[in-house]
Amino acid sequence: MSNKMHIKLNVNGKDEEFLAEPRELLIYTLRERLNITGPHIGCETSHCGACTVTIDGKSVKACTMFAVQASGKSVTTIEGIGGPDALHPLQEAFKEHHGLQCGYCTPGMITRATKLLEEIPNPTEEEIRFGMAGNICRCTGYQNIVKSIQAAATEMSAAKEAAE
Amino acid sequence: MIPAAFEYHRPQDMDGVLAVLQEHGDDARVMAGGHSLIPMMKLRMADVPHLIDLQDVGGMSDIEVGTDTIRIGAMVTQADIIDHAALAGAAPILREAALQIADPQVRYMGTVGGNVANGDPGNDMPGLMQCLDATFTLVGSDGARAVKARDFYEAAYMTAREDDEVLTAVTIPLPSGGYAYEKQKRKIGDYATAAAAVQITKNGDTCTSVAIAMTNLSDTPIYSEAAGAALIGTTLDDAALKASVAAMLDDIDPADDNRGPIAFKKHVAGVILRRAIERAWSRA
Numbered sequence: 001m002s003n004k005m006h007i008k009l010n011v012n013g014k015d016e017e018f019l020a021e022p023r024e025l026l027i028y029t030l031r032e033r034l035n036i037t038g039p040h041i042g043c044e045t046s047h048c049g050a051c052t053v054t055i056d057g058k059s060v061k062a063c064t065m066f067a068v069q070a071s072g073k074s075v076t077t078i079e080g081i082g083g084p085d086a087l088h089p090l091q092e093a094f095k096e097h098h099g100l101q102c103g104y105c106t107p108g109m110i111t112r113a114t115k116l117l118e119e120i121p122n123p124t125e126e127e128i129r130f131g132m133a134g135n136i137c138r139c140t141g142y143q144n145i146v147k148s149i150q151a152a153a154t155e156m157s158a159a160k161e162a163a164e
Numbered sequence: 165m166i167p168a169a170f171e172y173h174r175p176q177d178m179d180g181v182l183a184v185l186q187e188h189g190d191d192a193r194v195m196a197g198g199h200s201l202i203p204m205m206k207l208r209m210a211d212v213p214h215l216i217d218l219q220d221v222g223g224m225s226d227i228e229v230g231t232d233t234i235r236i237g238a239m240v241t242q243a244d245i246i247d248h249a250a251l252a253g254a255a256p257i258l259r260e261a262a263l264q265i266a267d268p269q270v271r272y273m274g275t276v277g278g279n280v281a282n283g284d285p286g287n288d289m290p291g292l293m294q295c296l297d298a299t300f301t302l303v304g305s306d307g308a309r310a311v312k313a314r315d316f317y318e319a320a321y322m323t324a325r326e327d328d329e330v331l332t333a334v335t336i337p338l339p340s341g342g343y344a345y346e347k348q349k350r351k352i353g354d355y356a357t358a359a360a361a362v363q364i365t366k367n368g369d370t371c372t373s374v375a376i377a378m379t380n381l382s383d384t385p386i387y388s389e390a391a392g393a394a395l396i397g398t399t400l401d402d403a404a405l406k407a408s409v410a411a412m413l414d415d416i417d418p419a420d421d422n423r424g425p426i427a428f429k430k431h432v433a434g435v436i437l438r439r440a441i442e443r444a445w446s447r448a
C-alpha cells in the first residue's frame with residue numbers, strides 16, 4: 001500500500017539519501033541501512049534510551065521516530081561524537097571512571113550526556129541523575145556514570161577556560 | 165516492532181492538514197511529537213493508514229504570556245515549557261508538572277497539544293488543564309471553536325474533538341495564589357499511579373478559592389468541584405482536609421491494574437491530594 005519515500009538525512013556530517021517506507025524507524029535506518037551500529041536497541045518501546053541520538057539539538061530515542069520524520073535534519077550518533085583515535089572527553093571519562101560494564105547502554109548514555117553538558121556545563125549530581133533519567137543501565141548502578149559525567153564536565157570546563 | 169504500513173503526509177500549512185483529514189476521514193490522524201502515537205502504532209494498537217506530521221505547519225509553537233491569559237500553541241513541547249522563564253513566573257504549576265512527565269528525551273518531543281488531545285487517562289496535562297480551567301481551540305473545515313478542558317474528556321481516548329479537527333492552542337486564565345502538582349509514580353519516567361493538580365487562593369487564613377483535578381484515577385481526568393468546595397471558607401484545618409479528600413474519593417473511579425489494586429489507588433490518591441493541598445497552601 002504505502003509508497004517508498006525519498007529521504008535525506010545528514011548523519012554525522014555525511015549526507016545520505018535513500019528510498020524507504022514511511023514506517024521505517026530511524027533506529028533501523030541507522031543500524032541496518034547505514035550500518036551505523038553505535039545506537040543500540042535495548043527495549044524498542046521508548047523506555048531505555050540505548051537508541052539515543054541527537055537531532056537538531058535534541059536528544060531523541062531513535063526507536064520512537066520514523067526516518068521520514070527526520071528527513072531534512074542532522075543526526076548525530078556516538079560515532080559522530082568521537083572514536084578510538086580521538087575520544088571525546090565523555091568517552092575518555094567513562095573509560096577512566098568505569099562508567100560502563102557491558103557497554104550496551106553506553107552509546108546512548110554518552111550521546112545524551114553530550115547534550116546535557118551543553119545545557120548544563122557543570123551539573124550537580126542531582127542534575128545529572130535527573131538529566132540522564134531517560135537512559136537505563138543494567139550494570140553499573142549509575143554511581144560511576146555520574147562520576148564519569150562529572151569528571152568530563154570538569155575536564156571540558158577547564159579546556160574551555162584554557163581556550164578563552 | 166514495526167508498525168503497519170501507512171502513507172506519510174507532511175503538509176506545510178493548516179489548510180493542507182485539513183484537506184488530508186477531509187479526504188481520509190478517520191483513516192487519517194495527525195502526529196505531533198509522536199511519543200504516544202508511535203508506540204501505539206508499533207504495538208499495532210493504533211492503525212493509521214494516513215499519518216499527518218504537523219512539524220512543518222507553523223504557528224503553533226508560541227507561548228504568549230498576556231496580562232489576563234496565557235496562550236500555548238499545540239506544538240509547544242514539555243521541554244519548551246520547562247525552559248520558558250516568563251511562563252514559569254506566570255503559571256509555575258505548568259513547569260512543576262512538566263518536570264514530572266516522562267524523561268528528558270520524551271520531553272523534547274512530547275507536545276502540549278498531543279498530551280491533551282491524546283485522551284489517555286495517564287497523561288498529566290489534561291488534569292492540569294482542568295485545574296487551570298483552560299480552553300482548547302479546535303480548528304476544522306468549518307472554522308474554529310473553543311471547548312473547556314473541563315468539558316473535553318468523555319472516556320479513555322474519547323474526547324469532544326471531532327476526527328477532522330486539529331487542536332491548535334490551549335488558553336489559560338492567568339492563575340493566582342499557591343499551586344502544586346503532586347504525582348506518585350513507580351519510577352522516574354512513569355505515568356502516575358495518582359496525581360493531583362491544585363491551585364488555591366487565600367484571604368488571611370481563609371481559603372477563598374481552589375481548583376482540584378486528579379489524574380489516572382478514572383478513564384478521564386477528574387475535576388473535583390466537591391473536593392474544592394470542602395476547603396473554601398475554611399482555614400484548611402484537619403477536618404477540612406479530610407472532607408476534601410473524602411469528596412475527591414467519591415468522584416474518582418480507579419481501575420485495578422499493574423499500578424495496583426483499587427484500594428491502593430484510593431489510598432495513594434488521598435495521600436497525594438493532601439500533600440498537594442498543603443504544598444499549594446504553603447505557597448498561597
Ligand SMILES: Cc1cc2nc3c(=O)[nH]c(=O)nc-3n(C[C@H](O)[C@H](O)[C@H](O)COP(=O)(O)OP(=O)(O)OC[C@H]3O[C@@H](n4cnc5c(N)ncnc54)[C@H](O)[C@@H]3O)c2cc1C
Pocket residue numbers: 046047193194195196197198199200201202203238264265266267270273274275276277278279281282286287288289329330331332353354355356
Ligand atoms: C517513555 C514514555 C513516558 C511517558 N511518560 C509520560 C508521563 O509521565 N506523563 C504524560 O503525560 N505523558 C507521558 N508520556 C507521553 C508523552 O508526554 C507524549 O509525548 C504525549 O502524551 C503526547 O504528545 P505527542 O506530541 O508526542 O503526541 P502524539 O503522539 O503525536 O499524538 C498523540 C495523540 O494526539 C493526537 N494529536 C496530537 N497532536 C494533536 C493536535 N494538535 N490536534 C489534535 N490531535 C492531536 C494524535 O493524533 C494522537 O492520537 C510518555 C511517553 C513515553 C514514550
Ligand code: FES
Pocket residue numbers: 040041042043044045046047048049050051052061062063064
Ligand atoms: S530502544 Fe529506544 S528507548 Fe529503548
Ligand code: FES
Pocket residue numbers: 099100101102103104105106136137138139140
Ligand atoms: S553498562 Fe551494561 S547496561 Fe549499562
